[in-house]
Amino acid sequence: MQKQDRLKKRAAFAYVYRKGERASAHNLLLLSAKSREGLKIGLSVTKKVGNAVTRNRVKRLLREAIGKIRPRIDEGYMYVLVAYPELATDSFEEVCAAVENAFSKAGKLVGEEQ
RNA sequence: CGAGUUAGCCAGACGGUCGCAUGAAAUAUUGAGGAAAGUCCGAGCAUCAUAGGGCAAGGGUGCCGGGUAACUCCCGGUGAAGGUGACUUCAAGGACAGUGCAACAGAAAACAACCGCCCGCAAGGGUAAGGAUGGAAACGUGAGGUAAGAGCUCACGCGCAAAUUGGCGACAAGGCGCGGUGUAAACCCCACUCGAUGCAAGAACGGAGGCAAAAAAGUGGCCCGCAAGCCUCCCAUUCGCUUGAGUCGUGCAGAAAUGUACGACCUAGAUAGAUGGCCGUCAAAUACAGAACUCGGCUUACAGACUAUCUCGCACA
RNA sequence: AGGAAUGUAGCUCAGUCGGUUAGAGCACCACCCUGAUAAGGUGGGGGUCAGUGGUUCGAGUCCACCCAUUCCUA
Numbered sequence: 355m356q357k358q359d360r361l362k363k364r365a366a367f368a369y370v371y372r373k374g375e376r377a378s379a380h381n382l383l384l385l386s387a388k389s390r391e392g393l394k395i396g397l398s399v400t401k402k403v404g405n406a407v408t409r410n411r412v413k414r415l416l417r418e419a420i421g422k423i424r425p426r427i428d429e430g431y432m433y434v435l436v437a438y439p440e441l442a443t444d445s446f447e448e449v450c451a452a453v454e455n456a457f458s459k460a461g462k463l464v465g466e467e468q
Numbered sequence: 469c470g471a472g473u474u475a476g477c478c479a480g481a482c483g484g485u486c487g488c489a490u491g492a493a494a495u496a497u498u499g500a501g502g503a504a505a506g507u508c509c510g511a512g513c514a515u516c517a518u519a520g521g522g523c524a525a526g527g528g529u530g531c532c533g534g535g536u537a538a539c540u541c542c543c544g545g546u547g548a549a550g551g552u553g554a555c556u557u558c559a560a561g562g563a564c565a566g567u568g569c570a571a572c573a574g575a576a577a578a579c580a581a582c583c584g585c586c587c588g589c590a591a592g593g594g595u596a597a598g599g600a601u602g603g604a605a606a607c608g609u610g611a612g613g614u615a616a617g618a619g620c621u622c623a624c625g626c627g628c629a630a631a632u633u634g635g636c637g638a639c640a641a642g643g644c645g646c647g648g649u650g651u652a653a654a655c656c657c658c659a660c661u662c663g664a665u666g667c668a669a670g671a672a673c674g675g676a677g678g679c680a681a682a683a684a685a686g687u688g689g690c691c692c693g694c695a696a697g698c699c700u701c702c703c704a705u706u707c708g709c710u711u712g713a714g715u716c717g718u719g720c721a722g723a724a725a726u727g728u729a730c731g732a733c734c735u736a737g738a739u740a741g742a743u744g745g746c747c748g749u750c751a752a753a754u755a756c757a758g759a760a761c762u763c764g765g766c767u768u769a770c771a772g773a774c775u776a777u778c779u780c781g782c783a784c785a
Numbered sequence: 786a787g788g789a790a791u792g793u794a795g796c797u798c799a800g801u802c803g804g805u806u807a808g809a810g811c812a813c814c815a816c817c818c819u820g821a822u823a824a825g826g827u828g829g830g831g832g833u834c835a836g837u838g839g840u841u842c843g844a845g846u847c848c849a850c851c852c853a854u855u856c857c858u859a
Contacts, residue, residue, distance in 0.1 A: 446744095
């Protein structure tokens with residue numbers, strides 16, 4: 355997951371939360387909204403998930419999982435991934451599956467049948 | 469062998485591979501902790517403010533000596549409390565400077581006197597042995613003494629404690645003498661000490677607006693003093709930001725904390741915020757937990773492993 | 786990251802300078818009233834004072850540590 359692909363501004367997050375389409379999978383929620391600047395992905399891991407160590411771990415797993423399917427994601431959108439507390443106990447494989455499933459449900463994977 | 473005590477130490481290692489941060493760049497280098505935590509103390513640094521003095525108010529600390537940049541921290545000792553013991557714990561100055569408080573119960577909770585005892589016809593006076601209460605009752609027990617009694621006297625005991633001796637000192641030994649309720653994490657007294665705010669401090673570059681120029685804007689709570697430039701907003705680029713009371717090793721000084729000399733080393737610096745995924749080997753890799761200006765402590769959380777010290781109990785020699 | 790505040794009954798809050806058995810309103814339960822309900826009346830239950838330790842004869846109150854929640858600062 356490249357640095358320029360990240361969603362940073364608070365205003366952008368707020369826009370996606372307000373306008374975005376929602377798609378949930380397992381312990382994840384994916385929000386997506388049209389983007390002018392190409393692909394942007396933000397991660398939201400709240401304090402409910404755990405302490406600083408577990409939150410960092412969840413974010414790393416999500417970045418790793420996104421990096422795997424990065425070429426297949428539709429580039430015209432901004433995305434925000436919200437993690438639920440149960441995600442903290444999942445293994446890497448489960449996280450990968452959840453991320454892929456979420457994007458698939460939202461219809462944002464290129465070269466795949468709906 | 470069992471149960472304990474104290475001190476120290478580690479906080480996975482190595483290899484492969486795909487990524488992340490640093491970096492001009494590379495197949496290179498480095499890359500979270502013992503607590504990075506809580507934010508409870510002490511400093512550096514910055515601003516208030518260009519430099520400085522005094523006063524008031526308020527806060528902190530509180531046995532002694534040493535260590536330290538400094539501390540409420542550390543080391544060693546003293547005293548007190550706990551433990552069979554090794555050892556552990558302690559906000560540990562002052563209650564004859566003054567004031568307050570001590571509910572209920574009780575005669576009375578601090579300038580004692582209800583019942584009682586004694587003297588006396590009575591009025592009144594003397595007295596505190598005995599009395600229920602209470603956390604605490606005006607030194608305790610016994611004897612002498614007396615009208616009845618009382619440290620009034622004596623013995624033993626408890627508390628305070630002068631001279632003298634030892635110690636740098638706290639203090640210890642000592643005991644002339646004294647007879648004293650408890651509470652200062654109640655106000656307070658004494659001694660020492662502290663300006664406030666915090667890197668979201670603040671500085672530079674750029675843009676917009678406003679105030680003031682000597683009867684002077686402004687200026688930390690006040691006074692003195694200082695004072696010609698100052699204030700507000702926007703942007704969030706750069707600096708602050710990592711070489712520091714630094715780390716490691718050896719020698720020396722010291723009982724220790726620690727200091728010092730020499731040599732070697734440079735060891736995170738992100739900014740929506742870098743350490744992760746997979747595989748292999750080691751019996752196993754698992755606890756608490758993620759740097760955000762930087763140090764020194766304290767406190768709290770914590771799987772497992774190792775080393776040494778001493779104590780007690782049992783058995784055997 | 787830095788700074789500050791608050792935890793008392795199911796809910797919202799009192800509790801002064803440490804003192805006997807921690808109160809109030811709403812809610813809850815029972816009874817009265819009504820043909821029945823509401824309102825009203827009478828009575829009752831319910832608290833580890835967030836937690837741990839200390840000071841004191843005695844702590845919701847004082848002190849230290851600690852947990853949770855909330856707010857402020859770009």
